Amino acid sequence: MNRSLGKTLLTGYGWLFFLFLYAPVALIVIYSFNANPINVMTWKGFTWDWYVGLFGGATTVSESSLYVDSTDQLLDALLTSLKVAFSATVIATVMGTCAALAMARYRFRFKGFYQALLFVPMVMPDIVLGIALLIFFVGAGISLGSTSIVIGHCTFLTSYVFIVVSARLAGMNPLVEAASADLGANEWVTFRRITLPLILPGVIGGALLSFIISMDDLVITYFISGVDSTTLPVYILSMIRRGIKPEINAIATLMLLFSIAIAAAGIYFKSRNTAQ
């Protein structure tokens, strides 16, 4: 009797928890179809217009004189975000993987210290890292822009990739590399044919994680962005004074789909990894 009551309560709690977690997200998706051009939160009717407008189509809602059309700026910001995230991901993935390999395969002085240093950017508050990077860039005479954002993102994304790849390497039998060498393969061939395929799920997982974090980062990016390098989160923040525009809901929905796709890819690679 008591047990079944407890079970019901727990189930109810579980549902409430997921409702709390996902109701706001569901609202964004619903309101991305709202026809009201000015007030995002007042329902006026169903429309595909925000999506059509994002892809450059002609819309009826945006004809309203009161609607401030800045879809181009929004798309510019999205493009900047994608470029930055892609570049930072590629660089951070290569660097993080190399670091993880070095830490796992070689012994050298101060190894523990280096390892600790690699964790620091992850636990450092964003605002501290942001200001530190800004002072560094200005002091070093590097002009702020997309390049500075990519460099800045790499500083902490490398740590994420390092950790994910390290975990994968820790579970790998080092004897397979020795076996490969015994069979006459040189180091490069061993890496390409043996090591890389084995750690690939970790590398891809780290890259996907980096991409999402880079797309999402606001605080650090805000400090180190410069001319013509407004990313999507920075742009959305700057719109607060005028009120959030309806296209933001549409963009958020598309990004949500994108994130789900990436997360699904991540889970797929992880399950493939355990199956092996």
Added chain:
Amino acid sequence: MKVLNSVSAGCQQLTRSLTLACAVSAAAVSAPVMAAEELNLYNWGDYINPEVLTRFTAETGIKVNLDTYGSNEEMLAKLQAGATGYDIVFPSVHMQDIMSHLKLLHKTNINQSAGFKNIDPAHLKAKTDPKGEYCLPYAWGSVGIVYNKELVPELNSWNEFFALPEQGKKIAMLDDMREDIGIALILQGESVNSVDRDQLKAAQAFLIEQKPNVSAFTYDSIPMVQSGDIAAAQWYVGAMMYVLEDPEKLAYVIPEEGATMYQENMCVLNSAPNKSNAKAFLEFFMKPEIAALNAAQQANGTANKAAVSLLPENLRANPAVNPPAEVMDKLQIFEDLGKGLKLYDRVWTKVRTAS
């Protein structure tokens, strides 16, 4: 809905005729020059009509990059940290004064340009720039009351606003120290920049007395006024966008006792890499048709006298957006108070913690 349709038709017509006028003048004056020239704007989000930038590029061949910020303080912090590359920023008037003291602004002598005669001298508000040698007034607006006409048929003054709770109607104020203390000072007939202890004490007493009647201190009052949860709220002239969309239900008014106003100016930075392009942009923006193009889309006030007559009817004849001179005289702008701001902080803390 009917009103809205005619409004939008009017606006489209305006846009079309402006396009034509501009296309003709652009073709006549100068063929587009294709140079690798650039101009970097650093502006509030969504605070300029993108069409203005497109026109500027078409006419001069200068490519415009637009980056955005969310508050004066953000912009200043970024520049003080040493961020360079931006040519034009859009500070509020009191921030222009601060930036001027910090020697961040470039003297453009924009008041020597031919188009400057269009600028209403009443909008040269910065204390550090009384003649307009540095910056060009960009846009301005009042902070008045938006109200739900189904609950309050007519509202004209702050006294009526503060009397609403006695009739069981809810009111909301902005969650803003300077704005709220400003209203209390205005009701005593004082300056919103007063640093007189007694005046501020009286303002404090007034706000504490009103506090139980104010249902919310918030920036997000528009949806509440629309739904009728709140009958009237202190809000920016930007409420006009919502009013024009639903004029049967909503109204915006500048109260007769007076109100506060805000204004942003276009300033060229000392560190600007493209100073001549920046000045060209300021001159371009002084053209009445360009200023009108911007104000029509932003639904806010313009400092360009010649542009007012080019605005669509719903904005031009609107006393809230383009108030007559006697109402203009009652609008007060915030100044940088320096150390005096501490007095305000103290009053605000007392008000917010009073029970």
